[in-house]
Amino acid sequence: MEMNNTKIVIDDSIKIYKRGSIEVVALRGLSCTFHKGEIAVIMGPSGCGKTTLLNMIGGLDRLNSGKIIVDGQDIAQFTDKEVEKYRRAKIGFVFQFMNLIPELNAVENITLPLELSGTLTKERKEFIQELLKIVGLEDRQNHRPDELSGGEQQRISIAAALANDPEIILCDEPTGELDSLSKKVVMDLLRSVIEKFPEKTMIIVSHDPELKAIADQMFYIRDGNISHTFTKSELQAKQQATLTPGDVQTYMPSNPDETNKAILTELRHIDHFVKDKINSIEKKMHPV
Numbered sequence: 339m340e341m342n343n344t345k346i347v348i349d350d351s352i353k354i355y356k357r358g359s360i361e362v363v364a365l366r367g368l369s370c371t372f373h374k375g376e377i378a379v380i381m382g383p384s385g386c387g388k389t390t391l392l393n394m395i396g397g398l399d400r401l402n403s404g405k406i407i408v409d410g411q412d413i414a415q416f417t418d419k420e421v422e423k424y425r426r427a428k429i430g431f432v433f434q435f436m437n438l439i440p441e442l443n444a445v446e447n448i449t450l451p452l453e454l455s456g457t458l459t460k461e462r463k464e465f466i467q468e469l470l471k472i473v474g475l476e477d478r479q480n481h482r483p484d485e486l487s488g489g490e491q492q493r494i495s496i497a498a499a500l501a502n503d504p505e506i507i508l509c510d511e512p513t514g515e516l517d518s519l520s521k522k523v524v525m526d527l528l529r530s531v532i533e534k535f536p537e538k539t540m541i542i543v544s545h546d547p548e549l550k551a552i553a554d555q556m557f558y559i560r561d562g563n564i565s566h567t568f569t570k571s572e573l574q575a576k577q578q579a580t581l582t583p584g585d586v587q588t589y590m591p592s593n594p595d596e597t598n599k600a601i602l603t604e605l606r607h608i609d610h611f612v613k614d615k616i617n618s619i620e621k622k623m624h625p626v
């Protein structure tokens with residue numbers, strides 16, 4: 339990897355949340371690097387610190403210590419005002435729950451933030467039309483969210499996240515609520531976004547091991563730290579849809595106690611994944 343492809347360097351990041359007198363260490367000296375033109379997928383059991391890491395990169399929260407170097411500048415040292423400017427200029431967010439405003443149609447949902455910030459220029463409007471083409475919903479732009487499928491709504495959210503042409507796209511469970519067909523469409527779209535805009539950097543947090551199909555690198559976090567990094571070639575070598583016990587063994591600690599702890603963590607991860615699936619099927623069977 340060429341040095342000039344480096345976009346974000348996380349160095350020895352520590353984040354501690356306080357709940358009354360109890361301290362929760364969400365990031366425990368975590369370090370990793372993200373590159374331009376690449377998709378990094380971050381996986382790991384519930385509560386391991388994935389969303390915390392995404393929030394830190396997005397400037398939504400602050401570290402207790404450590405560095406978040408973006409384009410050579412440590413954003414952990416920024417003032418609140420500088421962080422806000424950084425977030426507006428460089429970051430696009432895609433969430434699991436699409437966050438679309440029900441009363442607005444698709445194109446209005448995309449343009450609203452730009453209108454509010456006074457940055458909806460003629461060029462931006464043209465760019466948004468291009469984005470609607472990229473997400474394949476040019477002809478549905480006047481439809482309200484309730485007139486679009488879950489997958490279509492998520493494609494609109496992706497267009498909305500790209501509307502200010504951000505350099506960094508942060509996705510938190512972008513396929514979490516989708517059926518398998520819509521999931522495939524959204525995954526292909528995320529991949530095509532990074533192919534079309536190779537100057538951008540995409541980071542996806544997910545429980546869904548299928549996302550490794552579109553990843554250039556995958557970080558596995560356990561207990562606030564990176565426990566394993568899968569490179570592109572390792573990911574390509576794995577054709578199975580899920581991480582197998584064999585994958586896990588490759589980065590199991592040798593101490594038996596630690597191994598048991600790691601196995602428990604894996605099982606909790608699978609448990610979380612299965613519960614998510616059950617919930618989403620139940621929701622479909624008994625819509626409220």
Ligand SMILES: Nc1ncnc2c1ncn2[C@@H]1O[C@H](COP(=O)(O)OP(=O)(O)OP(=O)(O)O)[C@@H](O)[C@H]1O
Nearest residue numbers: 355356357362364383384385386387388389390391
């Ligand atoms: N605002 C907060 N206040 C207190 N504790 C928090 C806060 N946000 C996160 N935590 C705790 O920090 C740890 C890491 O949380 P985080 O949301 O980053 O995990 P995660 O890996 O994204 O989990 P999930 O997959 O369930 O979303 C958890 O123990 C969580 O309970």
